[in-house]
Structure formats: structure tokens, C-alpha cells
Amino acid sequence: DQQVKQNSPSLSVQEGRISILNCDYTNSMFDYFLWYKKYPAEGPTFLISISSIKDKNEDGRFTVFLNKSAKHLSLHIVPSQPGDSAVYFCAGAGTSYGKLTFGQGTILTVHP
Amino acid sequence: EPEVTQTPSHQVTQMGQEVILRCVPISNHLYFYWYRQILGQKVEFLVSFYNNEISEKSEIFDDQFSVERPDGSNFTLKIRSTKLEDSAMYFCASGRTALNYGYTFGSGTRLTVV
Numbered sequence: 567d568q569q570v571k572q573n574s575p576s577l578s579v580q581e582g583r584i585s586i587l588n589c590d591y592t593n594s595m596f597d598y599f600l601w602y603k604k605y606p607a608e609g610p611t612f613l614i615s616i617s618s619i620k621d622k623n624e625d626g627r628f629t630v631f632l633n634k635s636a637k638h639l640s641l642h643i644v645p646s647q648p649g650d651s652a653v654y655f656c657a658g659a660g661t662s663y664g665k666l667t668f669g670q671g672t673i674l675t676v677h678p
Numbered sequence: 679e680p681e682v683t684q685t686p687s688h689q690v691t692q693m694g695q696e697v698i699l700r701c702v703p704i705s706n707h708l709y710f711y712w713y714r715q716i717l718g719q720k721v722e723f724l725v726s727f728y729n730n731e732i733s734e735k736s737e738i739f740d741d742q743f744s745v746e747r748p749d750g751s752n753f754t755l756k757i758r759s760t761k762l763e764d765s766a767m768y769f770c771a772s773g774r775t776a777l778n779y780g781y782t783f784g785s786g787t788r789l790t791v792v
Contacts, residue, residue: 609769609783665734668721
């Protein structure tokens with residue numbers, strides 16, 4: 567099941583710079599996309615979502631961009647902080663009762 | 679901030695034994711879910727539950743699995759006869775509405791089948 571793919575297993579960024587995490591999807595039936603952050607030994611924590619009818623959603627340091635024609639979304643974190651170091655998952659949701667299809671995750675490391 | 683609570687945090691069981699994983703969702707939430715993550719793999723959907731019945735289940739969720747909301751506060755996942763390949767982190771999640779996709783996950787139960 568490769569409906570959601572995060573092709574970069576890891577990303578390393580300097581504190582204060584921008585982190586850009588990417589995600590591709592194949593399922594045209596997704597009508598919502600979400601980003602979750604996960605620390606070791608904890609469950610995923612919701613960060614931000616975007617409806618398929620929008621192309622951008624912003625919440626503080628986090629912005630998600632959606633390019634429907636390319637079936638691509640990205641999460642921008644500006645400025646990056648060491649506390650942002652975690653695994654980031656993108657997920658797609660269709661029209662059912664909130665079932666999420668997750669990507670494999672990208673490990674973000676923000677260096678001081 | 680309200681939390682989804684899962685117990686136990688770690689469960690070791692013999693192959694073929696039954697296990698029950700327990701979850702206390704956030705009290706005003708209406709939608710409940712189980713996901714799992716096998717080590718090194720994606721987080722996978724198992725089942726969603728609404729209005730006291732299963733609303734959707736994945737291919738993984740076969741006859742060995744069942745869910746229950748026995749008392750209006752707890753939400754349980756039962757695996758009747760565990761297999762080695764059931765070893766994984768199991769996450770419970772809850773959400774207020776189906777359209778509020780940012781639902782809340784618990785910290786997970788690590789199930790080890792030996």
C-alpha cells in the first residue's frame with residue numbers, strides 16, 4: 567500500500583533555518599491531509615491539516631502547502647527549533663470516518 | 679489538555695494467548711480508532727468505531743480481532759489468539775467529529791508476542 571509516500575527518510579537542518587518535509591500521494595479520493603509529529607515512546611501528535619479545496623494552511627511556525635495537480639504536499643517549519651526534532655508523518659483521509667493512511671515518516675533533526 | 683490513556687504500556691504474551699488492550703478516550707469524543715505500527719513500518723489503520731459499532735475496518739482486522747466499548751468510557755481491542763506477527767505498537771485514538779481529522783492519539787501499548 568503506497569498511497570502516501572515520504573521519500574526522504576531523514577532531514578537535518580540548522581536551528582533557525584527552514585525545514586521542508588515532503589509527501590506524495592496517489593489516492594485522488596483523499597479530501598484531507600494531515601501532518602503528525604512523533605517522539606519516541608509517544609503517540610503521534612497532530613500538527614496541522616489542510617482540506618483538498620485549499621492550497622495553503624498556516625499555523626504559527628507551521629505551513630502546509632498542497633499541490634493537487636502534482637499530488638504533492640509539503641510542511642514548512644520556520645524557524646526550526648531543536649525541540650522540533652522528531653519523526654514527521656503525513657497522512658491522507660478520505661470520506662470515511664476519519665481513517666488515516668500514513669506515509670513512512672521523515673526523521674527531522676534540528677541542530678543547535 | 680485532555681489525553682487518550684492506554685494501558686498497559688507494554689504487554690508480553692505467549693503465542694496463542696488472548697490479549698486485551700485498553701484505552702480511555704477523551705470524554706466528549708465520539709469517534710474511536712485503533713492503529714498499529716510494526717517496528718520499522720508505517721502506522722496502519724485497524725478499525726474505526728462510532729455509535730457503538732464498527733464503521734470501518736482494514737484487511738488486517740480479521741476474525742481474531744474485536745473491539746468493544748463496554749462501559750461508555752473504555753474502548754478495548756481484543757486479539758483472541760496472538761501470533762508472532764501481531765507484535766507491534768498499538769495506538770488508540772479518539773476524535774470529536776468525523777470531519778475533525780486532527781484526532782488525539784494515546785501513547786500506545788507495545789505488544790510483544792513470544
